[in-house]
Amino acid sequence: MDRKNFLETLKKKILLLDGGYGSEFIKRGYSNIPAELLNIMHPEVVYQLHNEYIEAGADIILTNTFSANRKKLKELKLEDDFLRINSKAVEIAKNAAKDKVLVFGDISSLGEFPKPLGTLEMKDTIEEFYQQAKILYNAGVDGFIVETISDIKELKAAIWGIRKVSSELPLIAHMTFEKNGSSITGTSVEIFANVVNDLDIDVIGINCTLGPDELIDVFQKLSFSTNKPLSVEPNAGKPIYDGKTIEYRMTPEVFGMYVEDYVELGANIIGGCCGTTPLHIKVIKNMIKNRKTKKIYKDIPIMYSSRTILKKYHPFTVIGEKINPAGNNSFQKEIEEFNFEEIIKRANSQKSAGADALDLNIGIEKILNTEHIKHIILELDKYSSLPLSLDIQNVDFLETALIEYPGRPIINSARLTKKDLDKKLEFIKKYGGLLIILAMGKDIPESAEERFQLIQTKWKELEKLGFSKKQFIVDPLVLSVAANYNPNITLDTIKLLSSHNFNTIIGLSNLSFGLPNRSQINAAFLSRAIYNGLNSAIMNPEDSLLMNILKGNQLLDGNLVIENKIENRDKL
């Protein structure tokens, strides 16, 4: 079943996943043997459990390969059996499935996070997932599921590794969250959705950690954060440790009581994780057999994120401009020497001053290499927390940053030349992100009308390619008034763009380059630009005049918003 058919099926019916494997093998007496080794040591045990899940009603069974990645097998000194364990797992599942149910290759954590939370390089992380996925694919799985992931970068690596093997099979992407809606690495379920919404997967979901009673709140947050099909696999309640083993004691009947809630929140795929049994699956089957999926389109605001911070782009995004060593020789020198203290200092001071995101504009790209970029992203992930705007010219450097960046970045920027735009579009399709497009091709159009028409024409092409306006921010371009530039060109372009629902951004400080009283000029211009519809600016958040005038504008518009809402209500 290809992706398109799979997604069509999901529109019509709720698919049933299977339940626990590891916990079930232990109950069945195989606590002393790694679950994955059963594939080659006791294939009949695995087959039997698959069969029971199929008989309970599962539409999709997962291969017994949850911990069968090369990294984990190596720790068990089983790396030599890597190929056999995985390909055998698929064989067993397919034998049980008999082409009546789907077999999805099960992939989970490598047991070690990518940097900076762990020691793995992203390149190696992707490679590990790629190697396992390739075996599963060659053995004939119908799709993939990545589940029980705690680190957003590991999830991205798994998706990229799997998609390197095949872009034609369905892919379900799960993370696991605590009761508060946050993973143990600090990424919230909303950030997970924000990141994964951009990526090339088919179903987004959560599993493990919590029983259906506690997981429902997390699932609700997820449901409100995505328009992708949803999947969920709760555990059979809280894990209870009796001194020897961990047990899950929620009965199938109690478990079943929550199924309706998940369906109401739009679940497209439901199964069970740790502690769930064929009986649990059977109960779910009974609950969903007459249910259609409930599809609600959610108007999700434009957001961007770091590992731990999610920000709405509207009404206004302040992007701090100060991680920019232009004209500062010692700052440049430090960066060249892999000393990123000043970067971290500026990141944190801009955050304190009220920045929503940080523009990373290192310049001096000619004297740096991809290692510099990688380390800067890692350091910022570790010692700072705001989302980044990746203001990087060199495409290799930008790709490095996109691979290392944990959240959903702003990408700054693409010109409307075929070469530059095509590359950046490829990047946002593969890596995600909110792309800034400049209202210029090789040259900058003189007038506002020309800049707008350039964008409008290009947008029609992008729309045909399936892109959404929400994926882009348009920079109408601000030049220095000291160089005789008429700032009304930018202001008029903003007005045209915003009246056509384009998101807009400016590099504010360019305006006053070379002038005295820059802060005052910038503040006045910012105010006018916001009045014309501007939604974001790369600016100095430590300039209190700017921040005050911004706040005033927001308060002023906030009042308008409230009023409009009241008016709309009256009309209903």
Add this chain to the structure above:
Amino acid sequence: MDRKNFLETLKKKILLLDGGYGSEFIKRGYSNIPAELLNIMHPEVVYQLHNEYIEAGADIILTNTFSANRKKLKELKLEDDFLRINSKAVEIAKNAAKDKVLVFGDISSLGEFPKPLGTLEMKDTIEEFYQQAKILYNAGVDGFIVETISDIKELKAAIWGIRKVSSELPLIAHMTFEKNGSSITGTSVEIFANVVNDLDIDVIGINCTLGPDELIDVFQKLSFSTNKPLSVEPNAGKPIYDGKTIEYRMTPEVFGMYVEDYVELGANIIGGCCGTTPLHIKVIKNMIKNRKTKKIYKDIPIMYSSRTILKKYHPFTVIGEKINPAGNNSFQKEIEEFNFEEIIKRANSQKSAGADALDLNIGIEKILNTEHIKHIILELDKYSSLPLSLDIQNVDFLETALIEYPGRPIINSARLTKKDLDKKLEFIKKYGGLLIILAMGKDIPESAEERFQLIQTKWKELEKLGFSKKQFIVDPLVLSVAANYNPNITLDTIKLLSSHNFNTIIGLSNLSFGLPNRSQINAAFLSRAIYNGLNSAIMNPEDSLLMNILKGNQLLDGNLVIENKIENRDKL
């Protein structure tokens, strides 16, 4: 010759005034007798001099009444001859004129300034001029000249006193200035023009103090500051004191060398003041006999003034809002008790902060009387210096303020009801001033379009009545957003008004009344309003956020102005 004919004549030819009288009488041996007394003691001497000036070519002779006002005659114990001296002067002049030249009644200073620089009440000052003018009028003068005045309030009083007698005779109004262009009371020739341009006179001019060589610079300033017909009477050079008498030694020939310069600057009437003789007048006659008047229309910016400060209304006028005791009981109490310290303190602190003018909004008008208003204006004239915006509701109070105010005030404000507007129009015609009109009649129109249309309709009526747009500032009205007011109504009204060349003003602080973060909201709104064309605001100049954003807007627009000018030049 009525005013209309007189002005028509001035368009065609340069009229010649006569020369000195007092200085000439002394030379002729009458140094021991007051010049005015000659009218009744030696009328033949006065007649003879008139005749000599007529023979020299004068088109207008002045009655020998320069110091014949009641106040000055009283000091000479000649008050009983007040009527006789003045009426006889007219009789002598008319006998000499024989209906071939014009006889203008000559009026000058009372010898004591009105308050606050002197001790006279404005009421009494006006009355003195009225009494002298009435005699001259009844005796049959063809017009009036007020000359050698040093105090702008005395000049106003003279004009109002004369116009109380007749509004049908031509009136020439002069002040006298030092070489630096300033009168001894601190009023510049530009302020003099700013004030007198509004008043009901026919010709504006300067005389005395300087010879034609030094007076030319002052005259040039005057010429650039008015579109009224111009007159000038220089002295015969610098006064030279030889220990006994003052002499003026510039020869007629040297004097004559400068006449061409005055003609080139647009002089319509030329004569001589102290020390000039019939020979000087004859030389002038020869210089001008073949000359036409040179009329250049000057596009004079809108300005307002105090006694000593003249301000351009554009690009932006900051009117300090803080002389307003609303909600401040002790401040109110002090005013009621004629203690104006707080008013002066606030006037000066707002000036230091950068205000261009001060709104005088005393409120509590029910517990005050005209004496309060009079004293406040006098105190502000004495201890402060910025121009005022007279934000006064009670029309008697407003009239009192207009009589006492030395410069050209802003008048705040008139509603577009017939009663209110008619009264305020009468005031600006009589007393001068820049009138704020509110975009409201009895009620405030809801929409921007309605507000604009109300103003536009009213303006068509005002235009027919001969008013100029430059005499008015329109207040589009700002209400509190806390009361659910949509500030875009005001912003849109400003845009409509400014695109139709109306001057605009707002009471900024109303916007945020009842809200927190007022400064920020006000600053954001101000920026947007300026972008839409706003030229002035009543606001808090001590709010640095407001003043900074204002400066930024001005810098931004300043750059635009420079650019537009360059463009225009290219097109020429």
